[in-house]
Amino acid sequence: GQQLNQSPQSMFIQEGEDVSMNCTSSSIFNTWLWYKQDPGEGPVLLIALYKAGELTSNGRLTAQFGITRKDSFLNISASIPSDVGIYFCAGMNYGGSQGNLIFGKGTKLSVKP
Amino acid sequence: EAQVTQNPRYLITVTGKKLTVTCSQNMNHEYMSWYRQDPGLGLRQIYYSMNVEVTDKGDVPEGYKVSRKEKRNFPLILESPSPNQTSLYFCASSFRGADGYTFGSGTRLTVV
Numbered sequence: 001g002q003q004l005n006q007s008p009q010s011m012f013i014q015e016g017e018d019v020s021m022n023c024t025s026s027s028i029f030n031t032w033l034w035y036k037q038d039p040g041e042g043p044v045l046l047i048a049l050y051k052a053g054e055l056t057s058n059g060r061l062t063a064q065f066g067i068t069r070k071d072s073f074l075n076i077s078a079s080i081p082s083d084v085g086i087y088f089c090a091g092m093n094y095g096g097s098q099g100n101l102i103f104g105k106g107t108k109l110s111v112k113p
Numbered sequence: 114e115a116q117v118t119q120n121p122r123y124l125i126t127v128t129g130k131k132l133t134v135t136c137s138q139n140m141n142h143e144y145m146s147w148y149r150q151d152p153g154l155g156l157r158q159i160y161y162s163m164n165v166e167v168t169d170k171g172d173v174p175e176g177y178k179v180s181r182k183e184k185r186n187f188p189l190i191l192e193s194p195s196p197n198q199t200s201l202y203f204c205a206s207s208f209r210g211a212d213g214y215t216f217g218s219g220t221r222l223t224v225v
Contacts, residue, residue, distance in 0.1 A: 006155075031211045042117075042203050042216030043156070050211070088155065090213075098210030099144045099163050100171065105155035 006089050006104030014112050019076040021107045023089030031092040032065050032072035033101070038085045046087075047074070079111050115140045117217035119204045125223045126194055134189045134220050136204030144207040145187035146171070146214060147179065149200040156203070162187055163210070194224040 035043035049065035146161035158171030178190040205214035
């Protein structure tokens with residue numbers, strides 16, 4: 001099935017540093033979503049993007065819908081220990097079913113205090 | 114409180130013994146979905162439903178069944194579980210799909 005390539009797989013950073021991660025697809029997407037998963041919990045939606053070029057912020061998090069519609073980026077500024085977790089990108093194919101949400105394999109973020 | 118509730122949280126079973134994982138949402142969402150999460154593979158969609166009596170296969174439907182007889186419930190059925198179905202399962206629901214799914218807390222299934 002359709003796969004999203006998410007990178008990096010993992011990151012180890014110092015508290016206060018900025019973080020960048022990205023996701024690419026071989027086909028055009030009309031929706032990009034970013035989720036965070038804490039240990040032992042289900043993923044929680046952080047940011048939703050619906051338009052090519054769109055830049056959306058949620059506190060210290062900023063995500064962009066790539067202009068080609070085949071990629072998306074998530075930035076976290078001034079990281080803090082509670083940012084630790086797994087971040088997933090997810091998307092829906094252009095012309096595909098609304099319910100068919102595809103996930104990347106995740107970026108595991110570790111933050112050193 | 115708006116939530117997706119799945120049960121049980123943990124389940125250990127033997128190969129071939131039919132089981133059902135229940136899922137219920139109280140948000141009047143149209144869409145519901147099941148995912149499995151495995152190390153290094155991320156979240157893979159098993160089945161999803163766009164409304165009552167309307168379901169479709171995701172990326173990994175083999176060995177699973179679902180039903181959507183009521184809007185709030187979307188059980189996942191494993192008719193004959195096998196060890197390769199050992200995984201962490203998530204149920205999720207959404208108002209219109211593209212607005213993103215709200216996830217339950219997960220069911221950790223072990224098939225021995």
